[in-house]
Amino acid sequence: MNSAARSSGNSPPKDDIEWEMRPGGMFVQRREAGDNDHIDGPMISISVAYGSSDHEVYLPAQSTFWDVKKLLAHKTGLKPEQQRLFFREKEMDNKENLHVEGVKDKSKLLLLEDAASKESNLEEGRKHQEMLKAFEAVAVVRSEVDKLCERVSALEVAVNGGTQVSDKEFIVSTELLMRQLLALDGIKAEGEAKLQRKAEVRRVQNAVDALDSLKARNSKPFSNIGNAASVTTQWEKFDSGMGSLNAPTSTSSPSSTNVTQDRERYD
Numbered sequence: 078m079n080s081a082a083r084s085s086g087n088s089p090p091k092d093d094i095e096w097e098m099r100p101g102g103m104f105v106q107r108r109e110a111g112d113n114d115h116i117d118g119p120m121i122s123i124s125v126a127y128g129s130s131d132h133e134v135y136l137p138a139q140s141t142f143w144d145v146k147k148l149l150a151h152k153t154g155l156k157p158e159q160q161r162l163f164f165r166e167k168e169m170d171n172k173e174n175l176h177v178e179g180v181k182d183k184s185k186l187l188l189l190e191d192a193a194s195k196e197s198n199l200e201e202g203r204k205h206q207e208m209l210k211a212f213e214a215v216a217v218v219r220s221e222v223d224k225l226c227e228r229v230s231a232l233e234v235a236v237n238g239g240t241q242v243s244d245k246e247f248i249v250s251t252e253l254l255m256r257q258l259l260a261l262d263g264i265k266a267e268g269e270a271k272l273q274r275k276a277e278v279r280r281v282q283n284a285v286d287a288l289d290s291l292k293a294r295n296s297k298p299f300s301n302i303g304n305a306a307s308v309t310t311q312w313e314k315f316d317s318g319m320g321s322l323n324a325p326t327s328t329s330s331p332s333s334t335n336v337t338q339d340r341e342r343y344d
Contacts, residue, residue, distance in 0.1 A: 121175070121182040125162075127153055132188075138181070143171040149188060159194035163187040204267070211270035215277060218260050222280055225254055229284050229291075236295045247292040254281050254288070 125132045125145070132152045134145055146157035153160075162169045164178060164186050180186070228250055235242050258281045266274045 119182075121180070121184075123175075123180060123182075123184045123186060125149060125186045125188050127188040136175075138176040139174050141172055141174055142169040142178075145175070145186070146171070153188070155188075155190055155194075159191050161189045161191055163189070207265065208268065208270050211264055211266035212273070214264045215261070215266070215270060215273045218257050218264075219273075219277055221257050222254075222277055222284070225250065225257070226280065226284055229287050232291055233287065236291050242291075242295050244292065244295075247288050247295070251285055251288050254285050257281055 119138050120135060121138045122133060122135045123145070125134055127149070132149060134148050134152075136144060136148065142162050143157060145162060146160045149155065149160060150157055157171075164180060164184070169178060169186075232242060232246060232250065258278065261274055261278050261281070264270075264274055
């Protein structure tokens with residue numbers, strides 16, 4: 078029996094090359110990790126159906142299905158691990174070779190997205206939409222807070238200038254600010270949108286505090302508008318805990334000085 082006959086059948090050829098048996102009883106040269114021998118061999122063109130689209134892939138017949146997935150990643154946007162490849166209604170293993178499983182030139186494969194991956198992508202899309210919605214909602218509130226802060230600044234200029242402002246101005250401004258605070262509280266936000274919402278909450282709270290301070294100073298009318306700034310400075314010394322007393326006048330008589338010293342002693 079010649080050597081060709083001896084090497085036929087189910088036994089691997091007797092030579093120095095290492096062989097391994099593949100499914101179906103076919104012997105092929107064993108590949109070591111990192112070898113690129115699978116790129117050898119004839120090139121084939123296969124068609125992969127994904128949704129309503131067909132993608133043509135051109136690669137060696139000895140390539141693996143993982144190789145196909147890597148090529149499809151550039152065409153479909155799906156990562157290889159997110160893909161499921163089917164041939165003849167059977168899902169293919171990543172490590173199997175195309176030619177071993179019967180894939181030939183002009184063969185057709187089916188690509189499906191992994192269910193877990195699809196659900197994850199849907200969840201990421203939902204979170205992205207919610208984040209955009211939160212950004213828009215915070216931006217609307219920010220615009221209103223800008224206007225109200227300008228209003229508070231105008232009231233501060235008036236009070237510091239000695240102008241008597243109606244209490245209604247402070248009440249209405251505070252109410253409008255509190256409405257914006259409620260609007261911010263109703264915004265569901267995460268990440269950067271949450272930080273922006275928190276910043277607007279601080280702005281509103283600071284504006285409300287400023288209004289409370291201005292209202293308290295406004296309730297103490299000045300007898301001498303020309304010296305309003307200096308009198309206001311004196312009155313701020315008594316503002317915490319001495320609100321029931323009348324604001325000090327701008328006179329510099331000895332008796333006034335004594336009264337002021339007595340009040341500071343009890344402050």
